[in-house]
Amino acid sequence: MRKQLSVVALAALSALSVAAITAAADETIAKVGDVQITKEQLERPLFEGYGLNVLLNIVQLELVKSTARRNGVAVSPQDVQQERQRTIDKMFEDSNRKTIDKINAAVEKNKTAEADKLRADMQHDNEQAADQFLANQHISRAEFDIVVETNAYLRKIAEPMLKGKISDENLKQAFAALYGETVQCRHIQCANLQEIAEAKRRLAAGEPFAKVAQEMSRNPATAPLGGMIRPFSLKWQGLPDAFKQAAFALKEGEVSDVVQAEGNYHLILLEKRIPPKAVKFEDVKESLRADLQQRAIDATVKELRQQLADRARANLQITDPTLKKQWDDRIAKANAAIKDKEEMRKQWERERERAATQPATGGGAGGGAGGGSDLVPTPATTLPSTSK
Numbered sequence: 001m002r003k004q005l006s007v008v009a010l011a012a013l014s015a016l017s018v019a020a021i022t023a024a025a026d027e028t029i030a031k032v033g034d035v036q037i038t039k040e041q042l043e044r045p046l047f048e049g050y051g052l053n054v055l056l057n058i059v060q061l062e063l064v065k066s067t068a069r070r071n072g073v074a075v076s077p078q079d080v081q082q083e084r085q086r087t088i089d090k091m092f093e094d095s096n097r098k099t100i101d102k103i104n105a106a107v108e109k110n111k112t113a114e115a116d117k118l119r120a121d122m123q124h125d126n127e128q129a130a131d132q133f134l135a136n137q138h139i140s141r142a143e144f145d146i147v148v149e150t151n152a153y154l155r156k157i158a159e160p161m162l163k164g165k166i167s168d169e170n171l172k173q174a175f176a177a178l179y180g181e182t183v184q185c186r187h188i189q190c191a192n193l194q195e196i197a198e199a200k201r202r203l204a205a206g207e208p209f210a211k212v213a214q215e216m217s218r219n220p221a222t223a224p225l226g227g228m229i230r231p232f233s234l235k236w237q238g239l240p241d242a243f244k245q246a247a248f249a250l251k252e253g254e255v256s257d258v259v260q261a262e263g264n265y266h267l268i269l270l271e272k273r274i275p276p277k278a279v280k281f282e283d284v285k286e287s288l289r290a291d292l293q294q295r296a297i298d299a300t301v302k303e304l305r306q307q308l309a310d311r312a313r314a315n316l317q318i319t320d321p322t323l324k325k326q327w328d329d330r331i332a333k334a335n336a337a338i339k340d341k342e343e344m345r346k347q348w349e350r351e352r353e354r355a356a357t358q359p360a361t362g363g364g365a366g367g368g369a370g371g372g373s374d375l376v377p378t379p380a381t382t383l384p385s386t387s388k
Contacts, residue, residue, distance in 0.1 A: 050140065052326040057146040059316060060308045064153040073156045075149075083152035084145075085123075088130050094230075095129075096122055150308075151301055158300040166292045172281070174288045177235035179277040185247050186227035188212060188267045189219040196258050196265045203255065209269045218264070231274055243268070 030037040068075065089096070099122045106115035134144055186209055190196045195216065202212045213227025222229055234244050240261035250256055250270035259266040313331075318324040 048322055050143075051320075052323050052330070054143060054146070055318075055323060056312065056316075057143055057150070059312045060305070061146055061150045061153075063308050063311060064150055064157070064304075068153050068157060071157065073153070075153050075156050079156065080149050080152045083155060084148045087148055087151070088126050091133065092126050092129055096126070150305070154301045154304045154308075155297060158297050158304060162293065162296050162300060165296065166289050170292055171285055171288050173235050174292055175281050175284065177233045177237070178288070179279045179284075180233045180235060181276050182231040182233045182274045183247050183250075184231050184271045184274060185229050186210060186213055186269045186271060187219070187222065187229060187243075188217045188227055189222070190216065190265045190267075191218055193258065193265060196267065199267055203267070209255065227269070 027039045028036045029039050029042060067073075099118060103115050103118045103122075106112075106118065131141075134141065188196075188199050188209070190199060195218075199212055199216050202216075203209060210226030210228075214223055214225075217223040217227055219227075229239075232239055232244065232247075234248055236244070242261040243259055243266060246256050246259040246266075247268050247270060250268065252270055252272055254270055256266075256268040256270075259268060316327070318327050
């Protein structure tokens, strides 16, 4: 008898729950005269339009929270806020460079109030720029906050993994990269040798390198700047070795022959060489260590995040039919893109083989790092932009 009552009670509670959900869905949240807008009318298109992206971000967040609990890692609201600030600062690092220099100069002169005002103005401008960036990318603040929280957990997991991993050899290489001889270059990035040939034709006809780069280069970061890249050294890690070697082999004002690097083709103009800076290794050793540590953590966070994405892709089961169809479509598109990249790789190989059998055209030092490179093409690498 008691069991029967329990079943009846559960059935009654279930009915009440369904009724409550239905009532909540029918809740009026806005009116225009006699026209009423219900909560369900708002939620349905939001669910269909943004539900999958938000779901995938939540999945990653919950997976990393589970990992953190197993490892005894705790993340505070302050950790999340610091990660958010770090993310926004990184987004606008180049455009903030001049302001940061002014802040450092004010600090050196003990002008604390001026430094604080510059810092507050920069953060305010960054917040507005971040809002604009997210709007342009069709990313909501809610999604951004989930990603930031996920990265805060990943950073807490990564930090102990890398403690004490920076060696003296790492520091010496970083010192050479930052304070050794650097070069200032422009480049034109092309997808194939036909585009390179057209760029070379225009240069030979007397068009300015910056103009051709702006109109033809496929690098979204440097093309608007006329192909300008911030100064770099041979030891700098942000560019392919073939690209750096070709650039350093040039004379000032000279344009390289075609340089193949990581699936792209480049023409490089060396504008000037910059002598090494007069800085002592011991004076900057600890600041270099901190910078390398931070870079290593950032790289590990990125790698761990990719592992989360792979884990979710392999094991995610979606029961909602709308979201499941969107997920299946996304997987199908991803698989098709992989096939397309493989076809592009084969096309790059064929073009490289053809180039190797044709007589060299044009000239300039660095040609040996070009069409004859033995690099296996991979998806495009985005070169760094110059500071504003």
